[in-house]
Amino acid sequence: MKNIVLIGMPGCGKSTLGRCLAERLGRDFIDADPEIEKDAGKTIPELFAISEDCFRRQETLTTKRLATLQNKVMAMGGGVVLRQENISSLKENGLVIFLDRSPEDIIGDVDTKTRPLLAAGRQRIYDLYAQREALYRAAADVTVRNKGSLRDVLAALAEAAKKAEL
Numbered sequence: 052m053k054n055i056v057l058i059g060m061p062g063c064g065k066s067t068l069g070r071c072l073a074e075r076l077g078r079d080f081i082d083a084d085p086e087i088e089k090d091a092g093k094t095i096p097e098l099f100a101i102s103e104d105c106f107r108r109q110e111t112l113t114t115k116r117l118a119t120l121q122n123k124v125m126a127m128g129g130g131v132v133l134r135q136e137n138i139s140s141l142k143e144n145g146l147v148i149f150l151d152r153s154p155e156d157i158i159g160d161v162d163t164k165t166r167p168l169l170a171a172g173r174q175r176i177y178d179l180y181a182q183r184e185a186l187y188r189a190a191a192d193v194t195v196r197n198k199g200s201l202r203d204v205l206a207a208l209a210e211a212a213k214k215a216e217l
Contacts, residue, residue: 052122054145055212058131058187060180062160063152064197064204065126071201072208073124081120083127087113107134115140129179132186142192146215148208149191154180156198 055072057065066082073080088094091109098106111134117125118140125145131137141147154176188194193211197204 053215054118054120054122054141055124055208056141056145056147057124057126057150057208058147058190059129059150059197060152060154060157060176060183060187061129062157062176063129063150065150068150068197068201068204068208069124069126071205072212075205075209076124076212078122078124081117081123081125083110083113083117083125083131086117087128090116110134111137117141118144120144129183132183132190138190146212147190147192148211149187149194150197150204150208151187151194152197 055076055078057069057072059065069082070080072078084095087098087106087109090113091098095106098109107130110128110131114127114131114137117123121144125141127137127141131141138147157176158173192215195204195207195211
């Protein structure tokens with residue numbers, strides 16, 4: 052069975068909602084960030100300390116591996132859309148869902164100090180959203196807005212998977 056792949060901004064809820072969706076659908080959940088760290092033998096901040104390109108190369112290697120799995124719910128890193136080869140790999144065996152959450156809502160509850168690309172502060176979230184929104188929309192098979200209760204957003208995600216006959 053195909054994977055359900057969640058993409059979107061850092062702090063948009065991919066990991067939280069992905070875990071809930073996997074439980075609801077009886078699937079395994081995979082968060083790409085720990086997988087990248089495991090594959091690299093380094094933390095994400097350590098990879099970024101070398102360079103963002105170093106991190107992106109490892110992200111692509113891990114994404115290609117994860118894309119070969121089946122019947123999983125996956126939360127990908129926010130920048131996975133920066134390389135088209137990542138999206139191509141994920142689409143071979145997955146439904147790609149853009150979990151769209153406004154920058155204002157992200158700022159309201161994300162600790163930017165723990166996120167390498169958001170450490171520059173609130174404006175960085177607006178800048179990233181402006182840079183990436185079109186990439187997320189182009190990559191996605193479906194867009195689900197993360198606005199409202201967790202239950203409502205989870206129901207919308209489950210419905211999107213059901214419509215795709217996953």
